[in-house]
Amino acid sequence: MKTNQNPDSSLLMMKVLQQFRLIYGSMRQHFRLVERRCGMSGSQTWVLQEIQNSPGMGINELAVRMGIHQSTASLLVDKLVMRDCLTKERSRGDQRRVGLRIAPKGIVALAALPGPAEGVLPEALSEIPLVALKTLHVNLDELIAHLPGKDQSYAEMTLADMDEQVEREIR
DSSP: OOSOOOHHHHHHHHHHHHHHHHHHHHHHHHHHHHHHHHSSOHHHHHHHHHHHHSTTOOHHHHHHHHTOOHHHHHHHHHHHHHTTSEEEEEOSSOTTOEEEEEOHHHHHHHHTOSSOTTOHHHHHHHHSOHHHHHHHHHHHHHHHHTOTTOOGGGGGSOHHHHHHHHHHHHO
């Protein structure tokens, strides 16, 4: 941390840092509650919700809707199929296309959700005015430009999966 900052700048920096802590802590609390109530990760419940809202969608469309890499979406789907929460169905018109449908166990899991399946941060971002969202985007880009050791692969992971990965690495 730079030591030549003026006191006002240092105080503001600490307040912004506390805002990030509040956001991160709120997300972690939500994901833990989802896991406790639904018996699966926040990422998995988000997949279930997307499929429930658009039955028959494919993995590529799911990845786009969740803002994640296609391989990440595929892994999430495979886990949910193994748990009997989702089913895969081949399209009659194009046997190469696989559509996804929610299974009864998936419906039960979604019924236990304590809040938004996508998490509290995407929900909050969807509720702020567009001008504030654009300003936040520009300002976060500036922050990221100064962030040493950034790993771009995190941009295509869900927050719940990222949190789980960090927990595994700590243990």
